[in-house]
Amino acid sequence: MITDSQTLEENFYASADVVIVGSGAGGAPMAYQLALAGWNVILLEEGQKHSPYTFNRQSWEAMKEMYRDSGMTFTIGTPSIPLPMGRALGGTTLINSGTCFRIREEVFAGWKKEFGLSEIEMSDLLPRFEQVESILNVQETPVELLGSNNRLFSEGAQKLGVMTKPLYRNFKNCKGVGLCVFGCPENAKQSMEKNFLPNASELGAKIITSARVEKICVKRNTVTGVEGSFLDDRKKRRTKFKIDAPVVVLSCGAVHTPHLLLSNGIANGSGQVGHNLHIHPATKVIAIFDDIINAWSGVPQGCYSDDYASEGIMLEGFFLPPAILSFALPSLGMKLKKYMADYSKMAGFGVMVTDSSHGKVIKGMGHMPLIFYNLNQTDTDKFVKGIEIAAKIYFEAGATKILLPIHGFDEVSSIDELKKLHQVKISPSDLELSAFHPMGTCRMGDNPKTSVVNSHLESHEIKGLFVADASIFPSSLGVNPQISIMAFSLFAADHLIRHKDRYLI
Ligand SMILES: Cc1cc2nc3c(=O)[nH]c(=O)nc-3n(C[C@H](O)[C@H](O)[C@H](O)COP(=O)(O)OP(=O)(O)OC[C@H]3O[C@@H](n4cnc5c(N)ncnc54)[C@H](O)[C@@H]3O)c2cc1C
Ligand code: SF4
Structure with missing residues (x-):
């Protein structure tokens, strides 16, 4: 079921096996794969649902509706760079160009060499790329x-x-x-709201839009759920919600996932949360x-x-x-x-x-991260x-x-x-310049001192807390990232499914 939070009661409470935060390239495949395995999934998305029949054909108006901050997100530094991001059901995939590249083997090999990634091989990713490409109808x-x-x-x-x-x-x-x-008016581009999300919903996943997660609840180094606000049409807080779950997956993108972790002051023993930002x-x-x-x-x-x-x-x-x-x-x-x-x-x-430059995301006022980057x-x-x-x-x-x-x-x-x-x-x-691919701000690796999540994308410090989005890449990918994010997300979902007993009581 895909529900706008405006139809839900005040001070909403629910429980689930897993809460996924964000419905883009990372969150949507995770929701589908876990729902397929019979998990009780709740996915929360801050943006709203849009449809090809209601897309605004005025480009500035379309950006106002589907892009975060109307597309006016900039890095601070030299030069200052526009870094637009989607805020909608389907995340940035709703408003991207639809280009699909697999990660290059030499880039993955470089990550293995520098960061270990002992639990993942290229051979683990290949079947997930095939699954993604088949579901998204990827073709020349x-x-x-x-x-x-x-x-x-x-x-x-x-x-x-x-x-x-x-x-x-x-x-x-x-x-x-x-x-x-600006959102494909022909319904042709296979962004997340056309495949993984409706498929997850048909399998029983509850998808709630206009729902912003603000707090990650943690007890004795184990995640227990999330809290946040349901928003009205003007993105203002309408009421609070709370959802309990033994697994929380953050898929808010490489700017908002680190911001959420920094705002909560968690999972940052390495000091790397928000650092190593690459933007292509x-x-x-x-x-x-x-x-x-x-x-x-x-x-x-x-x-x-x-x-x-x-x-x-x-x-x-x-x-x-x-x-x-x-x-x-x-x-x-x-x-x-x-x-x-x-x-x-x-x-x-x-x-x-492929940037060797890197920047950082730091906590700004309220829900506004600050993004620093010098070329x-x-x-x-x-x-x-x-x-x-x-x-x-x-x-x-x-x-x-x-x-x-x-x-x-x-x-x-x-x-x-x-x-x-x-x-x-x-x-x-x-x-x-401009940039469209933020990544790297919660990088994966074997060493808890130099990375935020392990190669199954679980926090080194908090049991049950996962990151599945562009934040996890340890360096600039070199190619448009959407299907690589999806393949890694499916890999992490399959890990959760295999180790269900470890997480679900
Ligand atoms: C104009 C443009 C064109 C692009 N073209 C391509 C392309 O052709 N090919 C390609 O591979 N890549 C492209 N990209 C990049 C690609 O779309 C992104 O890299 C990818 O979607 C990132 O996936 P993600 O899961 O990290 O985040 P996103 O897809 O951005 O999803 C994050 C979602 O989380 C939600 N969220 C954030 N914080 C919260 C919160 N606290 N509570 C609830 N929800 C929250 C956001 O609203 C958003 O919907 C393009 C990007 C842009 C801007
Ligand atoms: S039909 Fe859709 S996918 Fe094709 S070019 Fe137009 S907007 Fe892009």
Whole structure:
């Protein structure tokens, strides 16, 4: 049953085998797998349920409804970086681009080497990836849905000897209308509220929306449940609730899970809660052509190049509706108006960096975490290289102007002009970035002194307290994280199922 808390009584009380907090990439598969095994599951989600029939088609309005803080979440540091997150049934998967990558074997091997992870092998993850990919209908983006932006970029890349490939995505009957990050209006993107969550609900899981967990109850180093507030339509506290359970899984995402732990002052003997934040910083290169491109048609994130992945640079397609893109262009006033008049002649590609930089989440006022992050020079240099490659590719494809996200190089008109990028030192503060993949703030590992959870994702200190979301990754993943989060979550769920007697009395 999926219920909005506004229909529930005041001072609500219930008990369950497990309480899962958050309904995104981590929480939803956990709810499904445990419900399938017959567990009495309650999942609590702070956001609301949305449907393709009620999605707001005005991009700013859609962000207000489905994104936390209307999408205006920023890091503090140099440069300050927008870090949007979903707050809705389905978590950030409701408003993501639908790209699906498995974790790279070399990244996993690096984690094993540095952090032990003695209870998990790649062979444990492979069947979980297969399960996720089957449930989410993950498939390669068909060529006919790539749209002219991805096609032009691929043509330019080919001329330079750079290989592009269609991305794997979770969709059924995608029409390529290009609004994935505002909630797919075609019901095509297979985000959590279309599969794991309704399936869990059919198996008996109780899913309650507009329910914010504020307290994790712990007795003698064992978790006993959660307390929090049911919210009204304006996200204000309506009434309190309490749920008792011997297992609590935190899946609030890599910003709010550490914030909840820090606010409760628990599970932080290592001092690592909130630390080691990686965000996969990203930026975009905008090309302007003489001809009409209509880059909005087709799947925005349709193809990619991983030719430079070993250097920590991924190139992935992107495009945005005019209202949002106009905020991302390097200009104001008449100049911006002139650029926007060329909207139909624009194309765009993203550059994402595997960050060696790291930041931290600390406790802010009330429910507002503070996110600190400074980009280092190594990652800055990766950006300059990635931006230059993407710009060269677009020039090869016939672009006449490129708008670069580097102060002082806002507009370039030839490959020759790009050489100027090497004549000055470009520092972190010169870059205009955004980020979509926070991770790492409750990292897993064998050593309780250097990690927050073990490789079954259970707290080293509090029995029955698990973390299953992007917080657990010990370093920057290097690829879009959603299905890796799901695979780890299923692994932890299967551990709980195998050891039921240890937790449920
Ligand atoms: C615009 C955008 C595009 C993206 N595109 C891709 C992509 O194409 N491919 C990809 O792999 N990844 C993508 N991502 C990232 C991906 O969606 C996230 O990494 C993933 O969803 C994170 O999963 P999670 O479980 O950690 O958190 P989330 O999915 O964010 O879920 C956390 C949930 O917990 C809820 N919550 C938080 N605190 C509480 C509380 N105290 N009580 C109750 N509920 C709470 C939140 O409201 C939220 O719904 C994108 C992200 C964004 C913003
Ligand atoms: S491109 Fe359109 S139809 Fe396809 S998944 Fe995205 S929003 Fe849905």
